[in-house]
Structures are given as C-alpha cells and as structure tokens.
Amino acid sequence: MQLVVRKNDLLRELQLFQGIVERKNTIPILANVLIEANGDEVRMLATDLEVALRSRCPATVGKNGSLTLPAKKLYEILRALPETDVRIEEDKQGVKVSADRFDSRMQTLPREDFPTLPEPSGKARATLPRAALKEMVAKTQFAITGEDTRFFLNGAKFVLKPDSLTMVATDGHRLALVEVMHKVGITEEVGVILPKKTIMELGKLLAEGDGDVLFESGENHLFFEVGDRVLISRMIDGQFPAYERVIPKENDKRIEFEKERLTSAVKRVALLSNERSRSVKVEIGAGKVDVTSSSSEFGEAREELAVEYDGEPLTISFNAQYVLDFLNVVETDVVALSLKDEVSQAVMTPVSAEGYNYTYVIMPMRL
Amino acid sequence: MRRILHVDMDAFYASVEQRDHPDLRGRPVAVGGDAEKRGVVAAASYEARTFGVRSAIPMARAKRLCPSLVIVRPDFTKYRAVSQQVFAMFRDVTPLVEPLSLDEAYLDVTENAWGEPLGTTVARRLKDQIRERTGLTASAGVAPNKFLAKIASGWQKPDGLTVIAPERVETFLQSLPIDALWGVGPVTARKLRARGIHKLVDIRTVDPRMLHDTVGSLADWLARLAHGIDDRPVVSERHPKSSGSERTFADDVTDLDDIRDTIRTMARNAAAWLVRHELYARTVTLKVRYDDFTTITRSHSDAPTRDANAIVARARALLEKTEVGERPVRLLGVSVHNFGPEVTPAPEPQARLPFDV
Secondary structure, three states: OEEEEEHHHHHHHHHHHOOOOOOOOOOHHHHEEEEEEEOOEEEEEEEOOOEEEEEEEEOEEEEOEEEEEEHHHHHHHHHHOOOOEEEEEEEOOEEEEEEOOEEEEEOOEOHHHOOOOOOOOOOOOEEEOHHHHHHHHHHHHHHOOOOOOOHHHOEEEEEEEOOEEEEEEEOOOEEEEEEEEOOOOOOOOEEEEEEHHHHHHHHHHHOOOOOOEEEEEOOOEEEEEEOOEEEEEEOOOOOOOOHHHHOOOOOOEEEEEEHHHHHHHHHHHHOOOOOOOOEEEEEEEOOEEEEEEEEOOOEEEEEEEEOOOOOOOEEEEEEHHHHHHHHHHOOOOEEEEEEOOOOOOEEEEEOOOOOOEEEEEEOOEOO | OOOEEEEEEOOHHHHHHHHHOHHHOOOOEEEEOOHHHOOEEEEEOHHHHOOOOOOOOEHHHHHHHOOOOEEEOOOHHHHHHHHHHHHHHHHHHOOOEEEEEOOEEEEEOOOOOOOOOOHHHHHHHHHHHHHHHHOOOEEEEEEOOHHHHHHHHOOOOOOOEEEOOHHHHHHHHHHOEHHHOOOOOHHHHHHHHHOOOOEHHHHHHOOHHHHHHHHOOHHHHHHHHHOOOOOOOOOOOOOOOEEEEEEEEEEEEOOHHHHHHHHHHHHHHHHHHHHHOOOEEEEEEEEEEEOOOOEEEEEEEEEEEOOHHHHHHHHHHHHHHOOEOOEOEEEEEEEEEEEEOOOOOOOOOEOOOOOOO
C-alpha cells in the first residue's frame, strides 16, 4: 500500500476516531485504525466492538492495499505536523509515515486480525433531519446512566414512527424525552436502545456540517450515515422501562420562569447545598419562588424570584444538578415547571420551543 | 491520681529454661536460633548479660562475646503457657491489663480486687505471687502514668520494685537522661544532644519550633513527657481485628449439605462472638482447603452486620466462588473482619421514578 493524503483531511477524520478506540483495550488490534487505500480515496475503520466508525477522505493512491496503525499515535503525529502532504507506505520492513523532512516507521498489526463489521444494506432506510437529531442527542444524553446494573438504562431509547422521532433517556431519578414531528420515510415503527457511547459519538458527528442522516436498523446493528461517515452501533438488548407511565398528566400547578434567572439562582444557591445530595428547596408562594439551600458544613442560601402564581403554596426539593442539566440544554427564554405535590414527579419544559417537544421529568428529593 | 503498674518478667525465656533445667542455673544461657544458621538471641540470662550478650544480637556474636554460652532453642509453646499463667494473676487483680508482649504488661490498679490503696502493695503482692506460683521473678514499676511506670520497672532489675510516688515525680523527671524514653532511640538522642538537650527536663525550655524541626512529630509528645504528662489509658484488650473458626474433617467431604451445615455453625459462632464484643463486621471470609492441600479464601464485604442469618447467608453465598462439591474438601473456615459501627441505611433522599408501580 502506498498513499499520499493532505494532513488536514486525514487529521479531521482521525480526530473522530479518538473517542472510538479504547486505549486500555485488552485486544491490541482494537487500538488500531484500519486504513484502506483504493482508487482516489483512503477509507478508515475503528471499533471497540460496541461502536464502530467508518470514514474516508480523498487521497492520491500509488498502490492499493490496507494496513492497520495505532489510532492515537497516528493522530498525535499528524497533529504535530505542519500543513503538508503525508505519505503512508508499506514496504518489507513495515509501515512508513512521512511528511516533509519527517520520517517515521510505525508498529503495525496484521490487517487480518481486524474484526469484520457489517455493512448497511441500503434498504429500509429512514431519513432523519440532522438538526433535530442533534437536538435530541444534546437534550437527552446527560440523563443516561453511566454504569447501571440495569443495562437497558445504559442507553437511550430511540423510537421512529412514520411521522415522528423520539429519544428518551433516564437514570431512574429523572427522565428526558424529546419528540420531533417529521416524516422519516419508513412505514414500520422502529424502537431500539442505543448505547451511551453511540449517542456521544453520534453527537460529535452531528456537530458540524449539514444534510440529512440516513438510519438503518439491521439484525444486531444500527447504522447512522452522516455524510461520508458511518457510525455502526451494537443494539442494547432488553426492555426499556415504560417511560410513558412516569410522565405525569395531573400536574395542576404551573410556574413559568425566565430561564437565565432561574439558572443563576439555582447555581448560586446550590453552592451552599449539602455536598453529597446537592439538594435545593423550591418554596413556591403567591407571586414569588424562593430557591433555598442549607448544609451543616457550609451554611445556607436563599434567592427570590418573582413569578406569576396564585395557587397554593408548596415546597419541593430537587437535586440542583438535575435542574441545571435541563436548563443548560434549553435555548428558549422561558421554561415552565409543573407540579402536583411535594412528593410526585415534577415536569420541566421549554416554553414556545419550535419544532420539538421536550419533556423533562424529575423525581423530587424527600424533604 | 491513677496508679499504674508496669510489670516485666526478668529475662523471661531464659529464666523459664533455667527453672526447668537445673543444670542451666548459674550459667550464661541464651535462648535463640542456631549460630550456624544466622540465628539471633531472643533472650539472655543475667549471667550471659554480664558478658554483653543481649537480645536481638546475632547468636554468632553472642558466642564470641561469651564462649561458655549455653544456647537453648526456644520453646514458645511453653513460654506462652507460663505467660498465660502470669496474665491470669494480673487479671485477678484488675480487668485493666494491657499486654505489651508475652512477658510485659501495664496494669491500672487504681481500683483493684484486693482493695489495696497503694500501688506499691499491689506490686509487691503480685511479685510474690508470681515467684510462688511460677518460680520466676519480675520487676515492677509503680507510677501515676504509663511512661513513668515503664521507666521505673527498668530502674532496678532483676526482681526490682521502683515506685515513683506523685510527690517524687518532679525529682525523678529531673534525673532522666533524654534517651531513657521509649521512642527515643540512639539517633534521636544524638540529634537532641547536638541541640544541647541532655535531660528530659531540658525540653521544657527549648523553642517548640526548634524541637519540631529536630524530632518532627515526636516533639509534642516529648514536650508533654517533659512535664510528666501521659494520659494514655491502660487498654485491656488490643482491638481484635477478626474472629473465626476452622474445621478439619476426619474424612474429606464433597456433600454440599454437610458443608452448608458446617458453614452455618461456624458463621453463627462468628455472629455470637460479634454480639459478645459489641461489634459489627463488614467482611465475611470463607476458607477452603481441598484434599490436595491447596487453600483458597473468598471474601464478601457489605454493610456491617452481626446478624447470624446474614452472616450465614454471606458465607454460604461464597461457596459459589469455590469448587466445593466438585473437589473434596479437607478443611473449612469462616471468619469475620473489618469491624465497624452498625449502619442503618438512611432512606435515600433522592426518590426514584415510579416505573414499577
């Protein structure tokens, strides 16, 4: 194999692979990226067996072929090079990576050891609006548990209906649900659980560029085609909890807040909350809401917010972080909090959001 | 004012050997390892000490110092039995007995079973009793605290009795060289002397910062001792770190029911021990020795407990991690450790979404 590629083209792609390969992987080949030179492009593939990324960029190929190189090291080298052409070639001694006056010989692992990954069939594909998908990822990914024994919570539920997309994540204490109305071009409903890592990497792929995302659900794998890149993900087996059931319908008390003011108040007051529980109290009274905290170690804090409210007074406690997680990803100026009582689920929603429905359910803390 | 005794058996191992072997009496005796095999002296009789033979020196060197030295291999089973006899006498006088080793202990006799108002009388009576019942001598120190009592017992040896009455503490402190203190070895003593500190009481007048720079964390402790202050209580039992039992089967077993029964008995015993000692254990350990003598242990840690059923369940659950039932078992053991206070799990303040309702 022998190819020449522009440094920036290759670097841009390799950067996206850094989240995919695991440095501490026990299977050595999984630390490598598979590089295939063919025609006028170079194709790359890396995987941790849960998520895989395939991408490509233009290259001048002198000799077709394929080889593997350590993804992190190759990335570090490219990052350190000036804007120039990079030459990768295999000879009898091994693999040479060179540019300008820089010369290197890198350790390689047999191409045959690299796992085979499924390809999308190209059939039964759904077309997902890129901007909406990006929103869905951003507004739900923080609610996915890191390492829950209930493995189905280690991912987000993704539901496609002929005219809507839904993404839901929960850690058992709070739940984030985003629904977008859009004709996605399928006739049968699809419901899958995406691993947390898939969601994170998908978020990165969606960060730049435009154009719809093609989605395909295979036997055991899911494919997201984002431009020239394909994210391949294992599906999480299992039954996602019946999330519709925990979304309250009878929250009769509703308060609207200016988002910025509520965010600052919660951030400030939380500084004196109990370090472990991060509990803040929301004391709702006529025409005002007090956000308060107290901890035996630090002291106590209070901030008053003027609101329109003339219902019964109510005091409810939340983990400040849960509230801030929501406020941080909402872009509307006004948010609403609706409640039933101090022990039942509270719901936060953006007010006048365009193009999507966002429902954030939080379980209160016991007072 | 407390009355603390420090009792130290004189040349303990060597004295026991001389008692049991009349031919060794009056001769320099060293108990310890073989000179040829790099053994060291564990104890030296007073006859040997006159030649400079001390404990912890290499036996080969002891032999050079004292060519007529009689070397006796130690018999710790015997020493332990004598020690238990002596400690039983201590505990008849007061429950506050803090063992330092087999032959040395602190006793708090402020209150004592004999109703003796003077620590001195308690010490004399104990020494007499030890001589009568074991044929051995002990040296004792009597003082208002542990540090003074320990120094006092070493003042006259063997068969000594030194009393530091409260009104004589100051005179006694004035006479103490700096290296008489436990915790001040030759190196520390040299550093202190270099700073002009030769006697313990010299510490009273030095700059605390200078003292700290010289001896580090020892400074505060030394400053207190220089004023004769030592509040350390006599602690009757070293905090136990674990408890458990083992059973070796007459015939190797494979029957799981037998094994589970044995584990239940041992786990219940461990729980009863925890109740008696008012402790809770975090860790339960199962030990298994297979018929080929390979031995494994498997542990499980969770919230501290002393509940018999919980400990039985934890110990039995550990069987899953062994090959018991497939490989014949020769020995089983169950033990509890990692003691801690009872933890009543607080209800988690963060409520959960009612998915399961």
